[in-house]
Amino acid sequence: MAALMAASCATVQMPPDAAEKIRAMGRVVDGPATAAIFAPRVREREPFANVKIERDARYGPAERNLLDVFQPTEAAAAPRPVLIFVHGGGFVAGARRNPGSPFYDNVMLWAVRNGMVGVTMTYRIAPQNTWPAGGEDVGLAVKWVHDNIATHGGDAKRVFILGHSAGAAHIADYLAKPRFQRVPGSGLAGAMVLSGAYQVAPPLVVPAYHGSDASQYTEQSSLPGLLASSVPLFVGSAEFDPPAFAEQSTALVDALCKASRCPASAVFADHNHMAQPYSLHTDDRVVSEALLKFIRDELKAQP
Template sequence: MIHTDPHTVARLDALIRATGAVIDPPLIKSWYAPYRENQPTAGVEVRRDVVYGDNERHRLDVYLPTEASATPRPLLVFVHGGGFIRGDKRERANVGLRFARAGFVTVVPGYRLGPAHQWPAGAQDVASAWAWAFANAHALGADPVRIYVAGESAGAAHVAAATLIGELRPPRLPAPRAALLISGVYNVQLEKLARRQFGTPSPDPRNDAYFGSNFARYPAMSIVERIDVAPFPLLITWAELDPPQMQVQAGELFARLTTRHGFDPDLAVIKGHNHLSQLEAINTVDDVLPNALLDYMKRT
């Protein structure tokens, strides 16, 4: 639980609402930087840069609760965002700390980025990190049948691809206990066709870098067109002030899963936040997003 001066919460809420549905990492990070410096760390052991593959970005950080537990703990794999072309696992140390403080062994992996590594490199790396977590669960004091896989933004897209597209799933690995998709994008073809409506520049510096410029291939790289696995528990969230493309694609993914593939996913709107503030607030200012995730994981 985070206890913050209500004046701080009110000031940040005013900034978030005045700024609106924009994605501006330097700006949003600057709001939360003072609180990141003083965030709670007690009760957590951190193991950094554990190797899970051959690439220099195939490293993960593990956040372990130090309090003794009589039973194996649940395990959360959490994948950072960054528009497919940037981002680093250290930027989500606050997530690792917060969920370890809540009793979860938490694994935060890095993964390969575009344009040097294009689709499906990110999803393949998430699958490898998930497989590493499964193989090492017992050694980490975790339960291999209670592994949750979550991601935000581009990380949510990679998690969705790794869990919902059969050929990208790790071989001989059971479905996750649940997948949690936070403000992701799941239809690259739609993003190409709706650049005007979504206010996306052309060329698109994110999608063109990761998915390439052969737009005829975009349907085959769109998660909503590739779902082919048996249903498992899944939560789809978006921020109240997310850009339109995140909200539209969350709805489309929910509809496809529900009407065509037999899933029964849950939905959650993260009130009072934009695309980035919902993540930056974790373990610093408020618990809106982690409470939604924890509530869901405790029910599945």
């Protein structure tokens, strides 16, 4: 059985004081407690220097089909790579931005400070919207990026997508189900999924989103379709993820390796479920270094 690469082997580690607090929390999903650790560590607060932001651009017809675009104000000699971020929220909550919180503008600032144009999206949630709303909305957002990102200095041929938790599941659905792809060939140069669910099965079934008919769960699972996807993939999880999330990531990596398509992967030492996206653009570079390496490697591999 293939094992996910341990990120503790990297040259960077979580700052010891943050690591101690995360270890004390254990294998829980505790957004507020994790945010309290990382919010003071986020490097910038609005207004952000040398960053142009367009808020609330509409990418689809639903009320929650909104996105924000972050771009450097400095002109570039060539269009920049693009990073789309898809937040989590257990399929029933979440947003791309919460007033007074640095999350998830931190992901956008991290993208901009590393030479990219950042796009963060909000999508439809349950119970008002059921499967496959999330995957469909990812498709609409990718199409919007391809149609509009040039006016923001972005390169539609170099679009990467990053998702966490439910956001990772929605990205996986998008990659696995070609009917959601409104751009031929997915329109992505690479995808990064952090602690998502790729096989719809207890305890990660959310009836409000997936429904209560277990006979539909195989169709709703993205793992079979991911085996056929040609999009380069990074699969991440956290040392202190709840076991079900860790098992999902391991199962995905194992299946891809058995299909001779081993993805880039990592288990982030001393991190928990929420620490992964919250740590971006802070003094904790464990997750960010791994993601940047994946993006840079895929950019180098492009013809």
